Amino acid sequence: MSKEETVIPKLIPVFRQYGYEGTSLSMLAKATGLGKASLYHHFPQGKEGMATAVMNYIANSFSQAVLQPLNNSDKPDKKIHQMCRGLKEFYNDGKNNCFLAIMSFGEAQSLFGELVKQQLQLWLDTLEKVLIEAGIEPEQAELRSQAAIMEIQGALILVRILNDTAPFERAIANLPEKLFRVPIA
Amino acid sequence: MSKEETVIPKLIPVFRQYGYEGTSLSMLAKATGLGKASLYHHFPQGKEGMATAVMNYIANSFSQAVLQPLNNSDKPDKKIHQMCRGLKEFYNDGKNNCFLAIMSFGEAQSLFGELVKQQLQLWLDTLEKVLIEAGIEPEQAELRSQAAIMEIQGALILVRILNDTAPFERAIANLPEKLFRVPIA
DNA sequence: GTCTATATAGGGATAGAC
């Protein structure tokens, strides 16, 4: 494990709570216990480099927790069940903001918008394939995958505003049923 | 119409695109055509005052476009239909970010979090009453109202990331059916 | 009511000692 990889986890909660523009080098220095100059030693591209490193690190965690279960050799309903478990863990029961949502507006949008879009598309495509494997029509599979991710994103916002994780927990609990059995017009 | 009320609409798109922390006085000055000092004449509380004014202005627009139809004397399904029309207009077919989502994280959360929560709760309660009026059980009415707003919020995020308004349009199109006819576990 | 000019603080970033 390289030195950067021990620093990155300390950067994550700062960017996650305050967003790209709301995060300052001072905050990152405090969170890591390093001076600003030391941060530049590890990340010569400065704040943008740190955010990029965080994005990649998170993409990897997400892949492990959420996508990998969808790509294994279990039956579709078990894959979805495991994705749900992964989502609860990844989003800390809904208390974590989603980096895709955070990094897709303001100045961050021009810096990371394309990367964010690719990550989201990867999630959509992976989910869609599982539904098709389960015998759902391709168009329905696409619509339901989108609807599922929409609900999760919306749930995270409600949790944040209402300061109550119930909406997220319900959304996760209802996800398998909706994906497998509720048609979309 | 006071002078401030002619300035506020010019502030809105800046805060909406860049968020609270991502918006600077220079941007606001440029957007209004006024100097920074002039902005302080209209809003002695500076950036925070401008954001507050924008929040109140938007709350009013939202009330007119979305809540008012829910409070009139039409039949429930017509009320919902009119809310959907209002939502499409208010969110500019999904291209507008939601201020509730934007102002509920980072530094803005501590400044406006309570106001945002109240606004969201008002929407939830108003919607819930219409569903109850339509004969839906109170617990279902609450769950479906939450689910509906979740979908809209999630749809706005997908639109932003994918740069495609289709998810929002579908979410709105399916809203009446979901509110009136799709039970939540 | 708007401006120019300015005050003060903090931002991101770098140089160079250790």
Add this chain to the structure above:
DNA sequence: GTCTATCCCTATATAGAC
């Protein structure tokens, strides 16, 4: 690899002329 010290710039905010 970490630090102190510093640079430059932009941020918010204010003073005071017009």
